Amino acid sequence: MQYTLVAWMRDKPGVLNRVSGMLRRRNFNIDSLQVSHSETPGISRMTFVVDGDERVADQVVKQLRKVVDVTAVEDITNRLAILRELALIRVRTTPATRGEIMQFAEIYRAQIVDVNTENLVVQAVGTEDKVDSLIELLRPFGIEEMVRTGRVALCRGDERAKKKRQSTSIFKAAASLNGSGHDDQ
Amino acid sequence: MAIAKREPANTGYDLGPQEMTGSQMIWESLLREGVQIVFGHPGGAILPAYDALAEYEEDGRIHHVLVRHEQCAAHMADGFARATGEVGVCIVTSGPGATNLVTGLATAQMDSVPVVAITGQVPTNLLGTDAFQESDVVGVTQPVCKHNYLVTDIAELPLIMKEAFYIAREGRPGVVLVDVCKDVQIESGTFRYDFDISLPGFEPWPVVSKDDVQAAADVLNEAERPLILAGHGVHLSNTSEELLQLVEKAGIPVVTTLLGTGNIPETHPLSLGMGGMHGEAFANRAVQACDVLVAMGMRFDDRITGRLDRFAADAKIIHFELDRAEVGKNIVPDVAVVGDLAETLPAYLPLIKERRHQDWVDTLNEWRSETDEADIIQFEVEELIPPYVIRQLWHATEQTDKRVIVVTDVGQHQMWESQYYIHEHAGMLLTSGGLGTMGYALPAALGAQMSDREALVWCVAGDGGFQMTLQELATIQQEKLPVKIGIINNGFLGMVRQWQQIFYDKRYVGTPILSPDYVKLADAYDIPAAVVRHPSEVVPVLERAHATEGPFLVDFQVKEEVNVYPMVAPGAAVDELIRRPKPGYVQGYSGVQPSW
Numbered sequence: 028m029q030y031t032l033v034a035w036m037r038d039k040p041g042v043l044n045r046v047s048g049m050l051r052r053r054n055f056n057i058d059s060l061q062v063s064h065s066e067t068p069g070i071s072r073m074t075f076v077v078d079g080d081e082r083v084a085d086q087v088v089k090q091l092r093k094v095v096d097v098t099a100v101e102d103i104t105n106r107l108a109i110l111r112e113l114a115l116i117r118v119r120t121t122p123a124t125r126g127e128i129m130q131f132a133e134i135y136r137a138q139i140v141d142v143n144t145e146n147l148v149v150q151a152v153g154t155e156d157k158v159d160s161l162i163e164l165l166r167p168f169g170i171e172e173m174v175r176t177g178r179v180a181l182c183r184g185d186e187r188a189k190k191k192r193q194s195t196s197i198f199k200a201a202a203s204l205n206g207s208g209h210d211d212q
Numbered sequence: 213m214a215i216a217k218r219e220p221a222n223t224g225y226d227l228g229p230q231e232m233t234g235s236q237m238i239w240e241s242l243l244r245e246g247v248q249i250v251f252g253h254p255g256g257a258i259l260p261a262y263d264a265l266a267e268y269e270e271d272g273r274i275h276h277v278l279v280r281h282e283q284c285a286a287h288m289a290d291g292f293a294r295a296t297g298e299v300g301v302c303i304v305t306s307g308p309g310a311t312n313l314v315t316g317l318a319t320a321q322m323d324s325v326p327v328v329a330i331t332g333q334v335p336t337n338l339l340g341t342d343a344f345q346e347s348d349v350v351g352v353t354q355p356v357c358k359h360n361y362l363v364t365d366i367a368e369l370p371l372i373m374k375e376a377f378y379i380a381r382e383g384r385p386g387v388v389l390v391d392v393c394k395d396v397q398i399e400s401g402t403f404r405y406d407f408d409i410s411l412p413g414f415e416p417w418p419v420v421s422k423d424d425v426q427a428a429a430d431v432l433n434e435a436e437r438p439l440i441l442a443g444h445g446v447h448l449s450n451t452s453e454e455l456l457q458l459v460e461k462a463g464i465p466v467v468t469t470l471l472g473t474g475n476i477p478e479t480h481p482l483s484l485g486m487g488g489m490h491g492e493a494f495a496n497r498a499v500q501a502c503d504v505l506v507a508m509g510m511r512f513d514d515r516i517t518g519r520l521d522r523f524a525a526d527a528k529i530i531h532f533e534l535d536r537a538e539v540g541k542n543i544v545p546d547v548a549v550v551g552d553l554a555e556t557l558p559a560y561l562p563l564i565k566e567r568r569h570q571d572w573v574d575t576l577n578e579w580r581s582e583t584d585e586a587d588i589i590q591f592e593v594e595e596l597i598p599p600y601v602i603r604q605l606w607h608a609t610e611q612t613d614k615r616v617i618v619v620t621d622v623g624q625h626q627m628w629e630s631q632y633y634i635h636e637h638a639g640m641l642l643t644s645g646g647l648g649t650m651g652y653a654l655p656a657a658l659g660a661q662m663s664d665r666e667a668l669v670w671c672v673a674g675d676g677g678f679q680m681t682l683q684e685l686a687t688i689q690q691e692k693l694p695v696k697i698g699i700i701n702n703g704f705l706g707m708v709r710q711w712q713q714i715f716y717d718k719r720y721v722g723t724p725i726l727s728p729d730y731v732k733l734a735d736a737y738d739i740p741a742a743v744v745r746h747p748s749e750v751v752p753v754l755e756r757a758h759a760t761e762g763p764f765l766v767d768f769q770v771k772e773e774v775n776v777y778p779m780v781a782p783g784a785a786v787d788e789l790i791r792r793p794k795p796g797y798v799q800g801y802s803g804v805q806p807s808w
Contacts, residue, residue, distance in 0.1 A: 035413075036413075037412075040362075041350065041354075041362075044351070045354060048354055048355060049355075052355050082540060082544065085540055086537065086540065086541060089536050089537035089540075089541075092413065092415070092536070092537070093535075095358070095359040095411060095413075095414050096413075097413050098412040098413035099412075099413055
C-alpha cells in the first residue's frame with residue numbers, strides 16, 4: 028500500500044542528496060518525493076510516497092530520523108490530510124477538438140494556462156487519482172508534454188494536535204505482547 | 213534535544229574566542245576533545261594543517277602516527293577507538309588520500325566505532341572543476357558515515373569540529389568525516405569552542421519507556437527456556453557487569469555475537485559462546501529451542517540469524533537496542549526496549565525474578581557434552597592445525613598480568629580465534645565483524661597498541677589478509693610498538709577456499725596464495741620472527757615472542773585444507789548446520805577423513 032510521509036530537514040547543501048542516497052542505499056521503493064520550503068525559514072519540507080507494507084514504512088521513517096539533518100518525520104497516512112498534486116499537461120489540439128478538451132478541463136476544475144493554434148496547456152490540481160483520470164481522458168487527443176509535482180500533503184486543522192504517530196515510535200512492539208510470532212509480516 | 217552523555221574529559225583548554233588559522237583550529241579542536249594521537253598521511257590539500265601540527269608535536273600535545281596507506285589510518289583510528297572507547301582520529305589529504313580511507317571508514321561505521329576523519333580538500337575556488345587531487349569526498353563517504361561535512365567557510369569550522377565529535381561519540385557511535393578546503397585551512401578567523409550543540413531531530417539517547425521495560429520483564433519472568441543474545445552494544449555501553457548480574461539472578465544462558473565476544477566470561481557455566489554461522493551447535497540449538505530470546509545491543513545480522521523466518525521461531529523476542537531503526541529492521545520483536553543499555557539494564561534487573569531454569573540449563577549442558585569441541589581441544593596433534601595454535605595462544609596469554617588484546621583479521625582464523633580462544637571480558641577481541649575487512653588486523657592492532665603501550669596486543673591474521681596491509685610493519689617499527697603478530701599461513705584464502713570446497717565443487721579459483729618468506733620480510737623491517745611448522749614448536753615460540761621486548765612475528769605454517777566447523781550454510785536455518793567431523797577425529801588428523 029501507499030504511505031505518505033512528511034519530513035522536515037535543515038536547509039543545507041546536499042541534504043536532498045543525503046536523504047535520497049539513504050533511500051537508494053536501503054533499497055526503499057519511493058513513488059514520489061517532493062521538496063519545498065516550510066513555514067520555518069531554514070527548514071525544508073519533503074513529502075514522500077512510499078510503496079510497501081507497514082514494516083517498510085516504519086523503516087523509512089526510522090532511517091529518515093537517523094539522517095542528522097532531518098529534524099522531524101511524520102507518517103500521516105492514517106491522518107486526515109489534504110493530499111494534492113499539480114500537473115501541467117500540453118495537449119495537441121485541432122479546431123475540432125479544442126472545445127471538447129476545454130470542457131473536460133472545466134469538469135475537472137482544471138485551468139487552461141496557455142493556448143495557441145497547435146496545442147494548449149491544462150493545469151490540473153487535485154489528488155493523484157483525479158489527475159490520473161484527467162490524463163487518461165486527454166490522452167487520446169495526444170499529450171505532447173507533461174509534468175507532475177508528486178504528492179504534497181498537509182494535515183487538516185484539528186489533526187495538528189496529534190503530533191506523534193504510533194509508527195514513529197516502536198513498530199508493533201507493544202501491540203503484539205500476546206501475539207504468536209515475529210515473522211508473520 | 214540531544215543531551216551529551218559521553219562528554220570528553222575537561223581538558224582545561226581555553227574555550228573563549230581567539231584569533232587563529234583554520235589549520236590551528238583543527239588541532240585546537242582536537243585538544244579540546246581530549247585527542248592526543250592522530251593517524252594520518254600528508255598531501256597537498258592538507259599541507260597547511262600539517263604545517264600547523266609542528267608546534268603541537270614539538271611540545272608533545274599531539275602525536276602524529278605516519279601510516280603507509282590511508283586505509284590503515286582509518287583502521288588504526290578504529291583500533292584505537294575500540295581499545296579505549298574514545299573517538300579515534302585520522303587525517304589525510306584530498307582525492308586519493310580520502311578515497312583510500314573509505315574501506316576503513318565503512319569498517320568502523322558498520323561496527324559502531326567512533327571515528328572522526330579529517331580530509332583536506334581543494335580550495336573553494338577549485339571545487340567542482342576536477343582539480344588535481346579533487347574528489348567528491350562528502351559524496352563518496354556519505355553512505356559509510358554517520359554524518360559528514362564539507363567546510364568552505366572558516367566561520368563554520370569550530371562548530372563543525374565540535375559537532376563532528378559530538379555526533380561520532382553520542383548515541384550509537386559512528387564515523388564522521390570533515391572535509392576542509394585548503395583555503396579554509398590557510399585563512400584566519402575567530403576560534404571558540406563554547407558552543408552548545410543544537411541538532412534538532414538528532415536523538416542519540418532515546419528516553420526509556422518504563423512500560424516497555426516492565427513489559428520485557430513480564431515476558432522474561434514467564435519464560436521456561438530463556439536465552440540472552442548479547443551483542444556489541446553491551447561492550448559499547450559498558451554493561452557487562454549488569455549483564456552478568458541478570459544472567460546469574462535469573463539463571464539465563466548467554467550466546468554472543470562475534471562483536472559481543474566476552475560480554476560475560478566465556479568460562480562462565482552459563483556462557484555458550486558465539487552463535488551464528490560458525491557458532492557451536494549447542495549455542496545455535498539453544499537459540500532455536502528457547503521460548504524467550506532477549507537480544508541485547510545487537511542488530512540481528514544475517515551471520516547470527518541464518519534463515520530469518522526460521523530464526524528462534526517459537527520464541528518471544530525481546531529487543532534491547534539503542535538505535536530505534538534496528539528495531540524491526542530484520543526481526544520484529546514482541547517487546548522492544550529502546551534506549552541505552554546503561555539505563556535499561558539497571559532498570560530491568562530489579563524487575564526480574566530470581567530463577568534457576570535448571571531443566572533448561574541441564575538440557576543445554578547435555579547438548580554441550582555432545583559436541584566434539586572438547587576432542588579438538590585436547591587432542592595430541594601430529595600436524596599443525598589452526599585450532600591448536602589458537603588454543604595455545606590463549607594458554608600463553610592467560611599467564612600474563614598484562615592487559616591482553618587480540619585483534620583478528622577476517623576469515624577462517626577469525627572464526628577459529630572466536631571458537632578456541634577463551635575471552636574473559638568484553639573488548640578483549642577487536643575484529644571487523646560487520647564489513648569483514650581483510651587487512652584490518654595489523655593496522656587495528658597498531659592503533660590499539662598506540663592507546664596502551666603496556667598491553668599485550670596480538671595481531672592474528674591469515675596469510676591473505678596480512679598481505680593486504682603488511683606495509684604497516686614499517687609503522688610498527690617507526691613507533692617502536694611491541695605488537696605480536698601471528699600469521700595463520702595455510703597457503704590459501706582459506707574461508708573462500710572452504711566455500712569453494714563446499715558450494716563450488718572444490719574448484720579453487722583464485723584462492724591458492726603465495727606468501728613471501730615472512731621471516732625475511734620481518735627481518736627487512738628489523739622485526740624478530742620465527743617460522744613454526746610442527747605443533748611441538750608452538751609453545752616455545754609463543755614464550756619467545758612474549759619474552760621479546762618489541763614486536764615479534766610468527767609464521768604459523770599450518771595444514772592447508774582445514775575447515776571451520778560447525779558451519780551454517782548461507783540461507784539455512786542456524787540449526788541446520790554442518791557439524792564437525794565425528795568425535796574423536798579431527799579433520800586432517802592422522803588420515804581420518806571427515807564424515808559430515
